[in-house]
Amino acid sequence: MKTTAFDVINPSTGEAFDTCPISSQEQLEETILAANEAFKSWSKTPDDVRANALNQMADLMEEYTPELARLLTLEQGKPLKGLGSEFEIGACVGWLRATAAMKIEDKVLEDSNERKAILLRKPVGVVASITPWNWPLMIAIWHIAPAIRVGCTAVIKPANLTPLSTVLMVSILNKVLPKGVLSVITGAAGHQLSSHPKIHKVVFTGSTPVGKVVMKNASDSLKKLTLELGGNDAGIVLPDVNVEEIAEGLFWGAFINGGQTCAALKRLYVHEDIYDEVCEALTKIAISMPMGDGLDENNMFGPVQNQGQFDLVSELVEDAKKSGARILCGGEAATGNGYFYPLTLVADAVDGMRVVDEEQFGPILPIIKYNNIEDAIKSANQSDFGLGGSIWSKNIEKATEIAAQIESGSVWINGHGQVLPHIPFGGVKSSGIGVEFGIEGLHEYTTTQSMHIPK
Secondary structure, X not given: OOOOEEEEEEOOOOEEEEEEEOOOHHHXXXXXXXXXXXXXXXOOOOHHHHHHHHHHHHHHHHHOHHHXXXXXXXXXXXXXXXXXXXXXXXXXXXXXXXXXXXXXXXXXXXXXXXXXXXXXXXXXXXXXXXXXXXXXXXXXXXXXHHHHHHOOEEEEXXXXXXXHHHHHHHHHHOOOOOOOOEEEOOOHHHHHHHHOOOOOEEEEEOOHHHHHHHHXXXXXXXXXXXXXOOOOEEEEEOOOOXXXXXXXXXXXXXXXXXXXOOOOEEEXXXXXXXXXXXXXXXXXXXXXXXXXXXXXXXXXXXXXXOHHHHHHHHHHHHHHHHOOOEEEEOOXXXXXXXXOOOOEEEEEXXXXXXXXXXXXXXXXXXXXXXXXXXXXXXXXXXXXXXXXXXXXXXXXXXXHHHHOOOOOOEEEEOOOOOOOOOOOEOOOHHHEEOOEOHHHHHXXXXXXXXXXXXX
C-alpha cells in the first residue's frame, strides 16, 4: 500500500508528535500549473500592491506568532524564547517589511542624440523554494519575499524533518495572496521541482552535496539558480582584543541555533598570547547556558534537530578526542530521551582534525592556536567552503586589511553571522551560487531585457 503520510519527530523526545501528508504527483502538477496561471496576473500587478501584500503578510506573521512558534519548537527543537522560535518569526516579519520597501528601477544605459537604451528587469516566472530544517520559516521567507515582491509566484518544498510549520505559515499567508501565488508541497514529490520544465528558477538552501544534485537537475531546462550551501566559517582573533568584550560575540556567533546555522562560526583561530584566556571565557559562558525541551521557557538551547546530525556531532567529538584535542566542556552525549548534545568546546584542535576540516553543524566549536597571522589566514582559506568569516581586533584598520584577504562571501569584524535584509549575502567556492538580500537579491528573481529606442 502506498504511503500517504510520514511521521514528524519532536527532537526533544525522539518520538513522533504528528504526521505530514505526502503530496502526490497529481497534486504536484496541479500546484505548478496553478502557479504558472497565477503568474500571468501577479507579474502584471502594480508594484505598490505587491509591496502592500508583503506588509500584510508581516502583519499576519505577527498575529499568528504564538501558534507558529509552538509548532516550530515542536518539530525543530529550538527554544520558544531567546534566539529561538519567536526570534525566528520576528526575523520573518522584519524581512517581509524590509523587502516590501525595496524597489527595482529601470536603468538608463544610454541617453544620447542617437538613442535611449534602458535595462528592464522582469520577473523570472515560477520559483521553486527548497528549504532546510535549521531555520525553516526564516529561510522560506528569505526565498519567497523577493520572489513575490518582484512579481514571481512560488512553490515551497520544506525539509521533511520540519514541514508542519511551513505548511501552517503558507496557509496563513494565503489569507492575503491571490490563489496560486504561494503554494507548498510536502514529501518526496518535491524533489521533482528542480527538474520540472514549468519551474523557471530554483532557490535552495542546504548542504553542498544536495545543492549539486539540484544544479544537475536544473541544467536540462537551464533554470536560474540561487544556491546557499554549506559553510565552515573561520574566525581569527588578534592578540590586541579585550577578551571580556568579545567573548559573548564569539559564543553566539558559534552557537546560535545550537550551531545549526550555515554561517555560524565553526573554526576559531586564537593567537597564542590570549588563547587560554579566550578558552576560559567561552567555557564560562557555555556552562551557564540551560539546555532542554524548547517548550520550557527557561531553556536557552534545545536538542540537535535529528538523529543523523546528532550522530555526526558525536562522531566528530570522539574523533577529536582520539586525535589529541582537549574537551573544555561538554563532549559527551546526554542520556535519556531526545537528541541532546551539550555545548562542546574543543581546545588544542589543529587543522587536519575532522572537527576542524568538516562542517559540524551542531553545538561544537574547535579552538585552534596560532602565532603568525599569515598562517591563520592561510588556514582560514584552505577550506573548500567560503560562506563567511570574521576578524576580531581593536585595530579596525588592521582588521579590515585582514578581512579583505578572507575567501568568503561575507566577512565581519568583531562579530559573526549577522545577516541583514539590505546587505547581499552569499557564498563563494563550494558555499554557493548567487546572492540573497538587498536589491542584488531581488535581481536574482528577474531576467533582463535591454530596450533600444531610436531618437
